[in-house]
Structure formats: C-alpha cells, structure tokens
Amino acid sequence: MNKQFLAKSIAAGVATFMAGGALAACPTLTGPEQGGQFPHVFEKDEFEAKHSCEMSFSENPVIGQLNQRIAGNPGLAPLAERLPAEPLVVVPYAEVGRYGGVLDGISKATESGTSDLLSIRHVNLLRFSDDLSTVVPNVAKSWSWNDDYTELTLELREGHKWSDGKPFTAEDIVFWYENLVLDTHVIKEPKARFLSAGKPMKVEALDAATVRFSLNVPKPGLTAMFASDFAQPFQPKHLIGQFHPALNPEADKLAQSLGFENGYEVVKFYYGQSDWKDVPTPILKDAEKAQKLVDAGFTATAPTLESHIVVEDTLEGRRLVANPYFFQVDTAGNQLPYINEINEVYIGDEDIQSAKMIAGEIDYKTQAVNLTSAPVLLENSEQGGYDVALRPTIGMTTFAFNLTDKDSERRAVFNDVNFRRAMSVAIDRAQINEVAYFGLGKPAQYTAFDADTAPFITEAVKTAWTEHDVAKAAQLLDQAGVVDKDGDGMRDLPSGKKLELNIQYSTQGVATKVVEIVANNWTQVGVKTSLKEVTSDEYRNAQSANDLSVMVWNMGSPQFTLATDPAWLLPPYGTFFDLRTGMEWAQYLSTEGKEGTQPPQTVYDMKALAEQFGTLELGSDESQKVGLEIAKRTVDDLFIIGTVKAVSPIYRNNKLNNFNVQKTASYDYYWSYPYQPKQWFLSE
Numbered sequence: 043m044n045k046q047f048l049a050k051s052i053a054a055g056v057a058t059f060m061a062g063g064a065l066a067a068c069p070t071l072t073g074p075e076q077g078g079q080f081p082h083v084f085e086k087d088e089f090e091a092k093h094s095c096e097m098s099f100s101e102n103p104v105i106g107q108l109n110q111r112i113a114g115n116p117g118l119a120p121l122a123e124r125l126p127a128e129p130l131v132v133v134p135y136a137e138v139g140r141y142g143g144v145l146d147g148i149s150k151a152t153e154s155g156t157s158d159l160l161s162i163r164h165v166n167l168l169r170f171s172d173d174l175s176t177v178v179p180n181v182a183k184s185w186s187w188n189d190d191y192t193e194l195t196l197e198l199r200e201g202h203k204w205s206d207g208k209p210f211t212a213e214d215i216v217f218w219y220e221n222l223v224l225d226t227h228v229i230k231e232p233k234a235r236f237l238s239a240g241k242p243m244k245v246e247a248l249d250a251a252t253v254r255f256s257l258n259v260p261k262p263g264l265t266a267m268f269a270s271d272f273a274q275p276f277q278p279k280h281l282i283g284q285f286h287p288a289l290n291p292e293a294d295k296l297a298q299s300l301g302f303e304n305g306y307e308v309v310k311f312y313y314g315q316s317d318w319k320d321v322p323t324p325i326l327k328d329a330e331k332a333q334k335l336v337d338a339g340f341t342a343t344a345p346t347l348e349s350h351i352v353v354e355d356t357l358e359g360r361r362l363v364a365n366p367y368f369f370q371v372d373t374a375g376n377q378l379p380y381i382n383e384i385n386e387v388y389i390g391d392e393d394i395q396s397a398k399m400i401a402g403e404i405d406y407k408t409q410a411v412n413l414t415s416a417p418v419l420l421e422n423s424e425q426g427g428y429d430v431a432l433r434p435t436i437g438m439t440t441f442a443f444n445l446t447d448k449d450s451e452r453r454a455v456f457n458d459v460n461f462r463r464a465m466s467v468a469i470d471r472a473q474i475n476e477v478a479y480f481g482l483g484k485p486a487q488y489t490a491f492d493a494d495t496a497p498f499i500t501e502a503v504k505t506a507w508t509e510h511d512v513a514k515a516a517q518l519l520d521q522a523g524v525v526d527k528d529g530d531g532m533r534d535l536p537s538g539k540k541l542e543l544n545i546q547y548s549t550q551g552v553a554t555k556v557v558e559i560v561a562n563n564w565t566q567v568g569v570k571t572s573l574k575e576v577t578s579d580e581y582r583n584a585q586s587a588n589d590l591s592v593m594v595w596n597m598g599s600p601q602f603t604l605a606t607d608p609a610w611l612l613p614p615y616g617t618f619f620d621l622r623t624g625m626e627w628a629q630y631l632s633t634e635g636k637e638g639t640q641p642p643q644t645v646y647d648m649k650a651l652a653e654q655f656g657t658l659e660l661g662s663d664e665s666q667k668v669g670l671e672i673a674k675r676t677v678d679d680l681f682i683i684g685t686v687k688a689v690s691p692i693y694r695n696n697k698l699n700n701f702n703v704q705k706t707a708s709y710d711y712y713w714s715y716p717y718q719p720k721q722w723f724l725s726e
Contacts, residue, residue: 068095071373074702076133080178081171082718084131089373099125099375101366102141108363108382111353113325113342114335115206118366121377124207126199128183130370132721135700138372139380139723145405145698147386148395152357154578155550156320157272158409159386161713162722163350163362163379167196167276168269170716174705177269181276181347181369191260191659198251203367204345208280212247217279219245221286222313227306229315231632233617235267235607239653260657263605270602270711273317278345282312300334308335312344318619326355349379349720359387370720380723390577392549402426405695405724406714408707412553413479416691427696432482432689436492436708437598439552441465441545441560441683444591445613446626446639451535452591455524457642462680464518466507468567469560473510474686478555483688489673490611492600492710494687498666499673506677508684515567526568533568543571543592548578551595551621556685560594582618588625595621597682600710601660601669608652611672613641615682623681644679651675699723 068089078084078092090096101121102108109118118124149156169180182196202210223232224242237243244256255264268275279289285308287293293305302308311331314321323343324332332342343352349368354361362384370378389395396415398404400422411419419430443456443465455461471485486493487506493499519525523536535541543564547557554575561571571592576584584590597620604610609617613624613631627645629638651672658665676682690707702717 065090065096066094068093068097068373068375070138072134072137074135076373081173081176082133082135083178084133084373085179085183086128086131089131097131097371097375099129099371099377101377102364102380102382104141104382105364105366105377109366111363112205112351112366113332113353114340115366119207124203124367125201125371125377126203126369127201128199130179130183130199132370132372132378132718134372134721135702135718137700138374138376139700139721140725141376141380141723142382143724144383144385145381145722145724146403147384148398148404148407149359149386149388150390150410150548150550150578151388152322152326152360153318153320154388154390154548155410156386157709158407158713159384160272160320161715162384162406162719163348164272164274164712164715165347165349166268166271166274166715168265170266170269170711172702172705172716172718174711174716177265180269182268185265187262187265191262191657192257194255194257194264195248196253196255198253199369200251202347202369204278204280204347205351205365205367206278206281206341206345207367208278208345209250210276210278210347211250212253213250214276214279215253216245216247217283218275218277219243221279221283221288222277222309223317225288228309228313233273233317233607234609234612235271236273259653261606262659263602263656266602267606270715272319272712274319274347276347277313281340281345282309285309285312300338301331316618323352323355323360325352326357350381350384357388359385361385368720372721378720380721399428399693400426402428402695404428404693405698406701407693408691408704408713409709410550411691411693412549413482413688413690414553414555416480419691419693429694429696431692431694431703433692433704433707434494435596435598435688435690436495436600436706436710437596438486438488438687439556439685440488440595440597440621441469441685442593442615442621442623442681444588444593445624445681446588447591448588449591451537451539452541455522455535455541456591458522459680460518461522461524462683463507464515464522464524464567465564465569466680466683467509467511467518468515468563468569469508469683469685470510470563471508471686473563474556474559475688477559478553479686479688483686486684486687487677488597488682488684490599490604490676491669491673492598493673496601496669496673498670500670503670503673503677507680512567519567519569524569531568532570541569543569545571545573545592545594546576546581546584546590547573547594548576548581550578551581557594560685585622586618586625593621593623597621598684598687601665603710604652604672605656605658605660605665608649608656611648611652611676613645621682644675648672648675648679697725699725 078088147159167182171178184197238257239259246254283289285305287305297305297308350362447453475483524533527534527538564571613627614622626639627641655668
C-alpha cells in the first residue's frame, strides 16, 4: 500500500517538473467528509500524491516553554527533527484550530472517573474511526494479517520519537510484552487479552519499524483491541530498560545509586504494576526520588507517545502539557495538539461536580455523569455556556452476588440459581426507568454482549428474568430455602440466621436512585437491604479483597471486546475497575487448582465457548451462533443481573471547538478517542 502511494507521489512530482513548475502548497482540507483511504485521516505521502503538493509544517509558538516544564526533558530539536518522516495527517472536523489554552477537566480522584480525560490524550497502535466500525491507522501506519489470522504484522512510522526525543521503534513493543507483561516481577499474571489460547504470543521486531504478533490460534479481533484498549502496547525501553535486571546487568547498582532498593523498584516506579496509565506518576509517588532521577539525567515521568504529558501530579489533581514530539499534524501542516495544557482536578462529591459544570468551569465530561444530573444540567446550559447531549450507553447498571462469599451459608444461598432469579424478578425495572432514567431507557437483562449491536441476541434472551413479579420472587426464594423463620416479616438464611444485605456503591459506577430502588425492591420481598455510598477506590479494594456480598457497577460490552478478552465471560468477570464476583473461582483457575474454590461446570463450558468465539471472524454465521450460545448461558447462569439500558450525558463547553458528539457514551471505544480530540481547540 505505501509503495503504491510513494509511486503515485513520485509520478505526480515528475509530471509537475515536466510541466515546468514546482510542487504547489497543499490545500487546507476540513470537514467530516474529507479523508483518504481511511475516514478523516491521510498518510503524508497519500495526501501529497492526491493533491500534487508538498506539505510544510508549523509548530505551537510556545512549545519550547511547554517543553521546559517537562522535568528532565532535553532542549527541543527543530520541528523537522521532531516529527516522523511520515506523520499522520488529521482532517479537522470544522476548521483549522488555534494554538493555546487550558482544557479544564474533572475526575473523582486518582484512578477514579479519569478515563474520559485519559482518552483525550490517548493513542494506541490503531484507532476506531468515529463510525465505530472502521479501524484506522494511528501509531502504526499500516497492518496486515496472514490468511488464517495467526500472524499480525504492523508497520510503524519512520522517525517517530518519544516525548523526550528518543526514537520509538518496534523494540519498544517487544520490551512492553517480553519484559513487562510477561515478567512476573513486574506483573504477577498477564491479562487474558494479551495471551493467545491462554499462552503468550510471540512478539518480534522484524526491523526498527516492523513488528509481528504470532498467535497460537486465530485471533482476528486483535486489531480491534489495538484500536480501543486503554493499555498501550509499547513502553520506552531506552529509559525503563536501563533499570530492568534482565536487560542491564548493572540495573540494580544503578537503581541503588539513586536511592532505590533494586532495578525492579524503578521499573515499577515509572510503569506501575499494570497497563493502567493513570496510576500516580513518580512526581506524586515520591517527589524526592523523582528529583534524583531528573538530576541523574532521566525524566520525572516516563516518556509518552500521547498528545500530552503529566508535569504536575498531586492529591488534588494533575496538570499536563502538549507533547513537543507528537506525531500528528493537521492538513495545514500544524503539529497537533492545538490545546497547550490539560488541567484535571479531583472532586469526589457528585453535587460539587455538577455545580462546577453548571457554572461552565469544565470543558468536557462524560464519565461518571449520571443521567439523574441531566435535568439540572440541561436547565442551566444556556446560562452556563455549555451543551449536554444524551447518548446511548453500551453497558447498564448490573448487580451480582458474591459467589465465593466469605460466609459459607451466604455463599451457598448465592450459588442457588433460584435465589438469583428471585432477586432479578424482584427488581422493578419500570420504576428504575421512570424515576432514574426519565423513561429514556429500556428494561434489559445482562447478556454479556451489548444486545443493541449484537444482532444474534433474541428478544427472549434480552428480557429473560426481567419481569417484575413479586409472587414469583417469593416462590423462588422459598425454593432457595430463604424463608421467614422468626416471623418478623424478613426472610432468613436456612439456618435461621438473619439474611441482611448491604450494598456498597460508588456514584462513578451507578446512580444513587437506582441502588435505592433495588434495595427497596429486595426489602419488599423480604430480603432486608441497606446501602452505603463509598468512593470508587474503597469499593474496588473491598470487592477485590472478596469483602463484599453484593456488587454493583456498569457492565456490558460490544462484540469485539468479548472476542479479544475472554476475561469478561469468566470469573471474576471483569477487571479491578469493573464488577467482579467469584474471586475464589478465579483464583482456582489461575493457579490450576492449587488455591481458591473450584467453580461449577458451567464456568468450564463458558470458557470453551469464549475461547472458540475469539477465533472466529465477527459477523460470520459461526461467530453469531457461538455468540448466541454465550448470551443464553449468561442469562441462564444469571451470575450478573441486568437492570435498564438507557442514555448518558455528554457535557461540552461551548468554547471547545472541532467537537463531534460521541455516538455512544462508552468506555468500550474509549470515550473520545475515536473522535480526534487532538484537533479540539479552545476559543474564548
């Protein structure tokens, strides 16, 4: 493909030369209908060949000042040396933007409600375009599969550089996989989506700009994962590798000279212990050690390929500045991003968050803005100078009972499907829809897949165990042995002990009104239920420690997510940041029976279906057949209970330009990432 573009470019140049003229300046294209082989973007040689022109490039006039705020970064090279030889050319949605300004954002806390802001600066090897179906180039300029989807080869951009000016190469991808993902000193256990049939992939650097992933079984959804996943499959080997004992025999000695115990401590100081990039940076972890690294010639935070890099990090928020080596330009040749800085503040209180949005003090927010806030936001939008759009969600609020609860009698009750079915039909979804979602939602069962975009899911599956039927709930609870033994009107455990549930929840994951309705519904059928709001960090830590009896969070995924990551279909049914149940089942599976509790046969059956689904091309007859079996088993097991699928607010300040409202308020496509936020700009 690139050779063809190059040939066209040469031919166009020769033709112009023969005609006696120099190459013309390139046109400044804008508008959503513009693009080359892929929507809204061109490769540089493609753009020049199409218009018989030669691009020239410009930079942010204050980029040097912004670079000085990146602790440890060297002085800037000229722009021509900072851009790749083949930058990605982005077509602005409406107009060529203007440099400057600070984008004001809001999150709950570090690692809490932050991913919509992360998505603004995020990059990955590939990207979904804003049609949410077309995979387009990003960090990688092209890719190709072998015939049976067991080898994926990606071509990178010649001359691409990290934010500190050092070369980015295929070796940085190999380093991420071999020395971080698969190194148990760094990550205890690799995530399922980074494996193939439960075993490591083979990741090879064929040359500086070419990397190949070799799989144990077909995995056609791998490109979709690289287009949507929050984790970035590359890390700066030139920096972190110096402290990795497997790569540098002097790593421990070097680390100790800087006040660290060993090399691995520095690796985790920069990288953390997972691919989640919103962990506290070295600046917040230990400012003194971070300064020692800077004094020794290293950067205070790990270099990035993203559009912005963290320069301040506190318990109150973080500040980021534009990456002076970012690899994208607009059609006028201006290096992106346009926005100088991102200012993210942490406010856990939902009312204070809403007040700041009403006052127009925030520029963009969608995550953790519950629909219950929509009326007051809409009412004040004109006065506050902002817009609120309501968009469909992918997931919905779901509930689950702890299938490996620490209390053995509770565990036995929760593992009785009659109990789970009873608690599902006890929920008044119509009330939830009217009270919490203003009639804008639709009652639905959790099917693992986003049922609206998975055409194989039948109406019977979507609505299984969703009718509000108090009599049926009572009958099923009786069958589960949960009856009123002492005559106080509340049901007890089979032994006669009180059965009282407490729902701990975070407003990042669910609206309070939904939890209140469900708690009341369950109490009305005799299962006394109380609730307590906690921070998302408190909730997640308690859930992962197996300390909760009831879990509640937003769940549901598009097909490609389940095709690339079977973890969503197997215990604990999510990540640290999602709803999790069956922690001891998960432990048993990961240790091959050495620890934890053996799960029931249905889990093994689902494991076989999940692995099969991942080998099939999405949309094929076989894929849809297996997908339906997965959905049926999900609602039959009812390990996770759905409620109502609704809409969610997307908030945008009117001064934020080149903004295309998202088709879905969805983490699965990584919020704003498909919508080119690097070409957003601010006007006063």
